[in-house]
Amino acid sequence: MVDHFPFYLALVLAIVLLIMVANKIRVAYPVLLVVAGLAISFIPGIPELHIDPELVFVIFLPPLLYDAAWAISWKELWRWRRIISSFAFVVVFLTAMSVAFVANAFIPGFTLALGFLLGGIVSPPDAVSASAILRFVNVPKRVSSILEGESLLNDASSLIIFRFALIAIATGQFIWYHAALNFGWMLIGGVGAGLLIGLVFMEIHKYLPTDANMDIILTIVTPYFMYIGAEEIHGSGVLAVVSGGLLLSNRRHHFLRSASRLRGVNVWGSLVFVLNGIVFLMIGLDLPEIMEGLRQEGISFSGAVGYGLLITVVLIVVRILSGYGAVITTLIARNFIAVADARHPGYKAPFIIGWTGMRGVVSLAAALSIPLEISKGVAFPHRNLVLFITFVVILVTLLLQGLTLPWLIRKVNLPTYDDFPPEEEAENFLRKELAKQSLEHLNTNYAGVLDKHLFLQQMADKWTVKSSDGVDPAMPEATKTIYLEILNRQRQWLLDKNHKDAHFDEDIIRKYLYEIDIEEEKLRLL
Structure with missing residues (x-):
């Protein structure tokens, strides 16, 4: 050997x-x-x-x-x-x-x-x-x-x-x-x-x-x-x-x-x-x-x-x-x-x-x-x-x-089946719904203190207008906690969507779950 x-x-x-x-x-x-x-x-x-x-x-x-x-x-x-x-x-x-x-x-x-x-x-x-x-x-x-x-x-x-x-x-x-x-x-x-x-x-x-x-x-x-x-x-x-x-x-x-x-x-x-x-x-x-x-x-x-x-x-x-x-x-x-x-x-x-x-x-x-x-x-x-x-x-x-x-x-030339929405349409739907879920969570639970968290304000603006922001400032621990809650809510919503909607491609769901995991790990390094 x-x-x-x-x-x-x-x-x-x-x-x-x-x-x-x-x-x-x-x-x-x-x-x-x-x-x-x-x-x-x-x-x-x-x-x-x-x-x-x-x-x-x-x-x-x-x-x-x-x-x-x-x-x-x-x-x-x-x-x-x-x-x-x-x-x-x-x-x-x-x-x-x-x-x-x-x-x-x-x-x-x-x-x-x-x-x-x-x-x-x-x-x-x-x-x-x-x-x-x-x-x-x-x-x-x-x-x-x-x-x-x-x-x-x-x-x-x-x-x-x-x-x-x-x-x-x-x-x-x-x-x-x-x-x-x-x-x-x-x-x-x-x-x-x-x-x-x-x-x-x-x-x-x-x-x-x-x-x-x-x-x-x-x-x-x-x-x-x-x-x-x-x-x-x-x-x-x-x-x-x-x-x-x-x-x-x-x-x-x-x-x-x-x-x-x-x-x-x-x-x-x-x-x-x-x-x-x-x-x-x-x-x-x-x-x-x-x-x-x-x-x-x-x-x-x-x-x-x-x-x-x-x-x-x-x-x-x-x-x-x-x-x-x-x-x-x-x-x-x-x-x-x-x-x-x-x-x-x-x-x-x-x-x-x-x-x-x-x-x-x-x-x-x-x-x-x-x-x-x-x-x-x-x-x-x-x-x-x-x-x-x-x-x-x-x-x-x-x-x-x-x-x-x-x-x-x-x-x-296999026929195209309508088993799932088109990929671009599915991704647009997920982006819009995740932003909606995130804003709803912020407005319901943290409306009174939102102005104290600069990062969350920027994220809320991004979720609202779907635009990218610049370099994020240092993030306080309280802000991290709230943002982790939002990521967990996004993850749970995706899992529920996958479970309840039989005609939604699970591969696309998994792609967004993977992106949330990446975001969570980035957050832990801030």
């Missing part, structure tokens, strides 16, 4: 440079990192990289999921809950089942159980790839919300399928009621563990004398406690991190100070940046080990590539058909229940959602976690072929769909 330390440092530097290049040429960085990893793996003398699946599941996955849970809007997640749930659970199961039957029919030696194992591995699309690509194009908010929400949950459902298939292969039997009970416990135990541990850490933040540095460290260790705690009771670690992360994200303004929130944004941004870069580079670097396993199994390279391409086609077709299936289901369901949008969505958005099916590191980690032996002396059937097919699926979907998705989005 120490001997290769300069190599690992060079990889981190390469990740930074490659992502800079990706941003420059407007290509999703996961695509460039995987290709670069492939190229680096063929350089003579490069240390052989062995990916420990536990390294990915325990070290990389919890913080990446936790960060995604903090970034997503709970309001949007709830609004589109039916289609998100259908893609995260129903579509994942249908995809795994389709892969199982195709693999059983066309790949020699593949049983249905082994096919379901492969299906569970390759069924979940990768969240990082889709979000990295969507940065370069404009898509309706509903499309990005559905993709983000699906990505939070599909890893859990696919890994559950993977575990049950693994048990069926190892034991040679599948007892459905045992599987149903285990499935229920994984859901309930995972969500319960995540919420319980989240509540414990919330109380730690609220009642112990922490500062910003301690708060940030606590947020970093929180997802690990959630994941490991749920796995220890045989629940879903993924669901634990997602549920606990959503809970803490929506309560962040009740237990974290403004300084902790502001500094945490920068720390978590850097942490997730490095982790995402490493895992995608590792995918490419792992090819020599996968190729060696394929040679040991005695399977031709061309045949293995053909199997990988066949499974890739199945994945793409099933996901696109599922996109249109979700539309048909919604159109039928609107006659019986209230749906998020009863209008016909057209054919463009479902196709785009169907095309965003790039696979990533969770699939590779699941494949690598397949044991070498079923029992002592009995090798796991076709383990190396499953690994290679998974690698082909990841590579082809990243290159094919990842490189064509931005062009496709521009080409189909």
Whole structure:
């Protein structure tokens, strides 16, 4: 490890440079990192990289999921809950089942159980790839919300399928009621563990004398406690991190100070940046080990590539058909229940959602976690072929769909939906309402002493005429106290607005909450 330390440092530097290049040429960085990893793996003398699946599941996955849970809007997640749930659970199961039957029919030696194992591995699309690509194009908010929400949950459902298939292969039997009970416990135990541990850490933040540095460290260790705690009771670690992360994200303004929130944004941004870069580079670097396993199994390279391409086609077709299936289901369901949008969505958005099916590191980690032996002396059937097919699926979907998705989005010209007011209109409304709330608070509570606080007079003038002022004079403590009250009132009004108005973009609300945090920190330095 120490001997290769300069190599690992060079990889981190390469990740930074490659992502800079990706941003420059407007290509999703996961695509460039995987290709670069492939190229680096063929350089003579490069240390052989062995990916420990536990390294990915325990070290990389919890913080990446936790960060995604903090970034997503709970309001949007709830609004589109039916289609998100259908893609995260129903579509994942249908995809795994389709892969199982195709693999059983066309790949020699593949049983249905082994096919379901492969299906569970390759069924979940990768969240990082889709979000990295969507940065370069404009898509309706509903499309990005559905993709983000699906990505939070599909890893859990696919890994559950993977575990049950693994048990069926190892034991040679599948007892459905045992599987149903285990499935229920994984859901309930995972969500319960995540919420319980989240509540414990919330109380730690609220009642112990922490500062910003301690708060940030606590947020970093929180997802690990959630994941490991749920796995220890045989629940879903993924669901634990997602549920606990959503809970803490929506309560962040009740237990974290403004300084902790502001500094945490920068720390978590850097942490997730490095982790995402490493895992995608590792995918490419792992090819020599996968190729060696394929040679040991005695399977031709061309045949293995053909199997990988066949499974890739199945994945793409099933996901696109599922996109249109979700539309048909919604159109039928609107006659019986209230749906998020009863209008016909057209054919463009479902196709785009169907095309965003790039696979990533969770699939590779699941494949690598397949044991070498079923029992002592009995090798796991076709383990190396499953690994290679998974690698082909990841590579082809990243290159094919990842490189064509931005062009496709521009080409189909997605319709504009009236889910939210236009951004400029929304921001004008928030500025006016925040100024109104601030003036109302001043006039109600401090009308008699307002002339004694020069700073507050200037702020009142600015809120009234919406004009900027010059350099502020030194601020007395009494003035600071009043201004902090106003900032807290603004923050509470924004939180209430976000909670009560389902058709107001939460991203814009969060932008103004962030600005209030900055203003509060500036105030503390005066």
